Amino acid sequence: MASAVFLLDLKGKPLIARDYRGDIPLTAIDRFMPLLEDREDEEGTSLPVMTENGVTYLHLREKDVYLVALTRKNTNAMTLLQFLHHLSKVFTEYFKTLEEESIRDNFVIIYELLDEMMDYGVPQITEPKILQEYITQESHMLEITPRPPMAVTNAVSWRSEGISYRKNEVFLDVVESINMLVNPTGNVLSSEIQGAIKMKVYLSGMPELRLGLNDKVMFESTGRSAKGKAVEMEDIRFHQCVRLSKFESDRTISFIPPDGEFELMTYRLNTQLKPLIWCESVVESHRGRVEYMVKAKAQFKHRSTANNVEIVVPVPNDADSPKFKSTIGSVKYAPERSAFVWKIKQFQGGKEALLRAHFGLPSIRDDDPERRPPIGVKFEIPYFTTSGIQVRYLKIVEKSGYQALPWVRYITKNGDYQLRMPEPMTSGGSRLPPI
Numbered sequence: 125m126a127s128a129v130f131l132l133d134l135k136g137k138p139l140i141a142r143d144y145r146g147d148i149p150l151t152a153i154d155r156f157m158p159l160l161e162d163r164e165d166e167e168g169t170s171l172p173v174m175t176e177n178g179v180t181y182l183h184l185r186e187k188d189v190y191l192v193a194l195t196r197k198n199t200n201a202m203t204l205l206q207f208l209h210h211l212s213k214v215f216t217e218y219f220k221t222l223e224e225e226s227i228r229d230n231f232v233i234i235y236e237l238l239d240e241m242m243d244y245g246v247p248q249i250t251e252p253k254i255l256q257e258y259i260t261q262e263s264h265m266l267e268i269t270p271r272p273p274m275a276v277t278n279a280v281s282w283r284s285e286g287i288s289y290r291k292n293e294v295f296l297d298v299v300e301s302i303n304m305l306v307n308p309t310g311n312v313l314s315s316e317i318q319g320a321i322k323m324k325v326y327l328s329g330m331p332e333l334r335l336g337l338n339d340k341v342m343f344e345s346t347g348r349s350a351k352g353k354a355v356e357m358e359d360i361r362f363h364q365c366v367r368l369s370k371f372e373s374d375r376t377i378s379f380i381p382p383d384g385e386f387e388l389m390t391y392r393l394n395t396q397l398k399p400l401i402w403c404e405s406v407v408e409s410h411r412g413r414v415e416y417m418v419k420a421k422a423q424f425k426h427r428s429t430a431n432n433v434e435i436v437v438p439v440p441n442d443a444d445s446p447k448f449k450s451t452i453g454s455v456k457y458a459p460e461r462s463a464f465v466w467k468i469k470q471f472q473g474g475k476e477a478l479l480r481a482h483f484g485l486p487s488i489r490d491d492d493p494e495r496r497p498p499i500g501v502k503f504e505i506p507y508f509t510t511s512g513i514q515v516r517y518l519k520i521v522e523k524s525g526y527q528a529l530p531w532v533r534y535i536t537k538n539g540d541y542q543l544r545m546p547e548p549m550t551s552g553g554s555r556l557p558p559i
Contacts, residue, residue: 125245132190144245210250217252282382292528295324301539308546317393325381335377336516342375353512357391409548416481424473433468434502445484452477498542
């Protein structure tokens with residue numbers, strides 16, 4: 125429960141102030157910037173939650189604006205931080221970009237939105253599409269106040285009534301991002317899967333959807349045996365449309381969806397993985413030059429293909445005179461990133477590729493291996509999931525009884541995917557073949 129919400133510029137000067145409960149003086153916001161500066165960590169990152177004299181400050185930054193919520197209550201901090209994220213999303217939907225100038229130009233409508241999105245400090249309507257039905261930039265020019273849509277007074281506040289489509293379709297994407305850190309010998313130091321189920325819904329009326337996954341907990345609780353692999357998901361977070369009581373009782377994901385595009389759920393799997401794309405690198409440092417050999421291998425099934433692969437290999441800041449030779453793809457030196465980028469448009473599973481690079485090195489240095497950046501890898505593999513998650517069924521029920529087409533797609537891509545490089549070898553003559 126928030127006592128007040130502020131929008132501040134980078135100097136801490138209030139641009140917008142909305143007091144909801146009156147239990148905190150508005151002058152308390154003057155302590156926000158001093159607290160922010162005092163409680164920065166060693167990397168200059170500020171803490172999202174700070175407390176002083178019984179007042180808790182929760183904030184996030186968007187470009188040149190701080191969104192800050194103040195409270196005296198023993199409040200769920202994540203609820204208020206999530207509300208600030210929703211607030212940022214709504215403002216971006218209305219003004220295209222959230223920055224100081226757009227706030228000054230639209231302060232009237234911002235106060236209207238703050239009044240609708242929070243009541244006495246409690247979050248209410250946060251769906252941009254519903255808010256846009258009755259709060260518009262031109263609303264002050266209308267002679268007759270528009271009636272709020274039924275969704276505002278219904279239990280289903282995220283979907284309007286009377287939606288109609290000639291063709292009823294649902295598109296569901298299972299997107300998994302791989303976070304991984306690998307040492308130079310190929311041992312995985314840390315790995316996890318961050319998954320999300322994203323939907324695009326074009327359905328008429330007020331449909332009820334039921335989604336079934338190969339959920340290990342569901343099979344164990346019902347005593348049923350899974351046909352194939354079952355997945356145990358952790359840290360599951362749902363869109364507000366999902367009936368949590370139904371999920372907690374029988375693990376059924378039942379919901380009335382918003383119209384259009386939204387994220388239904390996210391999950392995490394903390395599991396040991398092998399690198400999908402492994403890069404073995406050799407670095408030779410000589411007087412006046414440095415040479416690289418990078419061998420990339422696609423360690424997934426032959427029938428799958430990784431698209432738009434980018435392998436970013438760091439080099440010394442003052443490296444110059446680049447020369448490259450690769451068996452596949454294209455290579456470009458990016459001096460602003462102190463790296464060269466190897467791009468492979470399509471990399472089939474089980475295949476290998478080789479790259480050799482040569483740079484001039486005007487200065488002599490002794491690099492600290494702890495400060496040497498790792499190799500970064502970007503990729504996207506369609507029709508493939510690392511976790512083995514599967515959509516068992518997607519049922520669509522609407523009182524008019526129309527037939528709808530569900531479409532399901534699986535995508536695996538990189539998250540924070542890093543491969544540490546070995547220490548450079550120094551020798552009188554190069555052991556790598558010339559370019």
